[in-house]
Amino acid sequence: MTQPASLYADQPTRQxxxxxxxxxxxxxxxxxxxxxxxxxxxxxxxDGEITVIVGPNACGKSTLLRSLARLQRLSGGQVLLDGKSIxxxxxxxxxxxxxxxxxxxxxxxxxxxxxLVSRGRTPHQSALQQWSxxxxxxxxxxxxxxxxxxxxxxxxxxxxxxxxxxxxIAMALAQETDILxxxxxxxxxxxxxxxxxxxxxxSLNQDSGQTVAMVLHDxxxxxxxxxxxxxxxxxxxFAKGRPEQxxxxxxxxxxxxxxxxxxxxPVHATPxxxxx
Amino acid sequence: MTHWTLRLxxxxxxxxxxxxxxxxxxxxxxxxxxxxxxxxxSYPLAPGTWGxxxxxxxxxxxxxxxxxxRLPRILTALGAGACFGLSGAMFQTMLRNxxxxxxxxxxxxxxxxxxxxxxxxxxxxxxxxxxxxxALLGAFCTAxxxxxxxxxxxxxxxxxxxxxxGVGFALxxxxxxLLSRTDARTAADxxxxxxxxxxxxxxxxxxxxxxxxxxxxxxxxxxxxxxxxLGLPEDLAGGLGLRLSQLRLTITALGIVLATLAVCxxxxxxxxxxxxxxIARALLxxxxxxxxxxxxxxxxxxxxxDTAARMIVTLHLPAGVFTALIGGxxxxxxxxxxLRKGKL
Numbered sequence: 152m153t154q155p156a157s158l159y160a161d162q163p164t165r166q167x168x169x170x171x172x173x174x175x176x177x178x179x180x181x182x183x184x185x186x187x188x189x190x191x192x193x194x195x196x197x198d199g200e201i202t203v204i205v206g207p208n209a210c211g212k213s214t215l216l217r218s219l220a221r222l223q224r225l226s227g228g229q230v231l232l233d234g235k236s237i238x239x240x241x242x243x244x245x246x247x248x249x250x251x252x253x254x255x256x257x258x259x260x261x262x263x264x265x266x267l268v269s270r271g272r273t274p275h276q277s278a279l280q281q282w283s284x285x286x287x288x289x290x291x292x293x294x295x296x297x298x299x300x301x302x303x304x305x306x307x308x309x310x311x312x313x314x315x316x317x318x319x320i321a322m323a324l325a326q327e328t329d330i331l332x333x334x335x336x337x338x339x340x341x342x343x344x345x346x347x348x349x350x351x352x353x354s355l356n357q358d359s360g361q362t363v364a365m366v367l368h369d370x371x372x373x374x375x376x377x378x379x380x381x382x383x384x385x386x387x388x389f390a391k392g393r394p395e396q397x398x399x400x401x402x403x404x405x406x407x408x409x410x411x412x413x414x415x416x417p418v419h420a421t422p423x424x425x426x427x
Numbered sequence: 428m429t430h431w432t433l434r435l436x437x438x439x440x441x442x443x444x445x446x447x448x449x450x451x452x453x454x455x456x457x458x459x460x461x462x463x464x465x466x467x468x469s470y471p472l473a474p475g476t477w478g479x480x481x482x483x484x485x486x487x488x489x490x491x492x493x494x495x496x497r498l499p500r501i502l503t504a505l506g507a508g509a510c511f512g513l514s515g516a517m518f519q520t521m522l523r524n525x526x527x528x529x530x531x532x533x534x535x536x537x538x539x540x541x542x543x544x545x546x547x548x549x550x551x552x553x554x555x556x557x558x559x560x561x562a563l564l565g566a567f568c569t570a571x572x573x574x575x576x577x578x579x580x581x582x583x584x585x586x587x588x589x590x591x592x593g594v595g596f597a598l599x600x601x602x603x604x605l606l607s608r609t610d611a612r613t614a615a616d617x618x619x620x621x622x623x624x625x626x627x628x629x630x631x632x633x634x635x636x637x638x639x640x641x642x643x644x645x646x647x648x649x650x651x652x653x654x655x656x657l658g659l660p661e662d663l664a665g666g667l668g669l670r671l672s673q674l675r676l677t678i679t680a681l682g683i684v685l686a687t688l689a690v691c692x693x694x695x696x697x698x699x700x701x702x703x704x705x706i707a708r709a710l711l712x713x714x715x716x717x718x719x720x721x722x723x724x725x726x727x728x729x730x731x732x733d734t735a736a737r738m739i740v741t742l743h744l745p746a747g748v749f750t751a752l753i754g755g756x757x758x759x760x761x762x763x764x765x766l767r768k769g770k771l
């Protein structure tokens with residue numbers, strides 16, 4: 152087997168210098184009833200990139216994402232958004248800059264796609280200003296960009312799994328935030344729909360420079376769509392960097408306990424894991 | 428689905444045509460129902476004579492029947508029904524569980540138990556104010572008890588419902604025990620009230636429930652916006668910038684006050700708070716909390732139950748028997764559909 156590092160010699164070089172990051176975690180710790188979930192995490196979510204968080208089950212990936220969205224009570228450290236502790240900022244102000252989509256969310260029965268996507272406007276609305284021109288425009292755009300416009304009047308239950316997930320993404324888009332956090336957006340989707348959804352996320356990132364951080368289960372998809380990866384093991388950052396720096400034979404053995412070979416994906420030239 | 432957009436300098440809204448049509452239809456039904464209830468009874472009063480009676484021209488007996496009996500009774504029924512419906516829809520939406528209404532989770536039982544304690548403690552000095560205070564205290568204590576017992580690293584609606592059911596039964600038993608301490612006549616009156624009745628309502632009851640509704644309505648308008656978003660998963664609602672703990676406290680307090688107002692004016696009518704929301708949501712089918720719809724359905728349910736109770740004079744059944752007759756099947760329908768979806 153070739154050494155992975157040499158495979159990427161002719162790749163366009165990505166910046167290795169420290170990057171700007173509006174969202175950072177500093178010595179972040181989370182514990183539930185004495186049990187430590189995350190301990191002493193320090194990491195950046197680089198601006199304008201797609202960061203993918205990987206790791207074995209129950210390593211704290213979702214907790215990390217919730218902490219970054221100030222939905223989690225911390226037992227130590229802090230999360231900084233634009234230089235200030237996110238837990239000390241107004242919820243509404245945070246929600247105007249950062250959107251989070253939890254894993255397999257459910258909606259009230261009968262809610263239409265349009266109404267769901269409109270809910271994304273919440274941080275820009277109030278009890279009095281419930282439907283400004285800006286709201287209408289943002290919802291229209293989010294529906295267009297996710298290809299959900301023709302299905303806008305359908306109720307959510309009437310959609311397929313892939314369509315439903317795109318509707319939820321549209322909701323997060325309508326929030327018009329610079330940072331988008333997604334917790335396993337591909338759960339319960341078959342492979343073509345996983346690719347379709349991740350391609351959508353990639354195009355959102357490329358078209359508008361939206362910073363994306365997501366948790367993904369599939370290492371190969373993670374390596375293909377990420378520009379930055381973070382590998383967690385039992386609540387700690389084990390590795391971070393470009394996919395080819397994180398997805399290595401040694402790291403896979405350490406993080407997942409998986410014996411494997413790494414080849415270069417012949418189509419996308421990203422690292423590809425072949426379990427032994 | 429057609430929608431209308433309203434944009435003024437400081438206000439913008441999006442209204443669905445279907446929702447507006449249903450609201451209008453419900454309003455018409457309430458008006459028609461109230462007029463019919465005004466006319467029906469063992470002493471028929473033709474609509475043509477109402478104007479004269481209101482103007483003070485009718486006979487004494489007509490004056491008494493219309494102004495002292497039917498009108499306050501009907502207005503109390505509508506107000507209490509609206510309060511029950513609102514309270515139920517608020518709790519159901521906030522807890523994302525159709526079983527979580529104040530009559531199921533024991534809050535109504537707490538209010539009536541508190542009222543009973545106040546009546547017995549104050550004896551002949553009991554006024555509307557002491558009873559309201561006792562009922563409010565009872566309901567709030569029950570809420571604290573039920574939430575406290577159900578709390579385990581946060582609140583789970585299913586556990587809250589089951590514990591609330593248990594606490595409700597315990598409180599009903601406590602009420603029975605309290606009744607056995609009173610004299611036979613009071614006990615007989617109280618038993619009827621505990622089932623829920625609108626017998627002998629006067630203008631004091633009307634004022635209580637409608638003034639309460641009027642005072643709370645600005646808050647209801649305000650809370651409708653976040654409530655419509657609390658139907659989403661907790662993390663999502665939090666991610667949208669809603670301050671969840673604060674909202675939940677406010678909604679719970681408001682829901683308890685509404686349920687207490689209704690209990691004080693009509694007794695703990697069973698199943699109204701429970702059934703109004705699901706019926707309204709089934710009519711609207713738009714995933715919204717349907718507060719206005721639930722208020723209207725609640726008002727209609729209580730009015731229908733009370734009118735039925737008045738029509739069957741020979742049996743002297745309290746209105747609560749009829750709301751249970753209507754609400755019971757709704758509960759079975761909900762349980763069956765929820766179970767089928769595996770969401771219970």
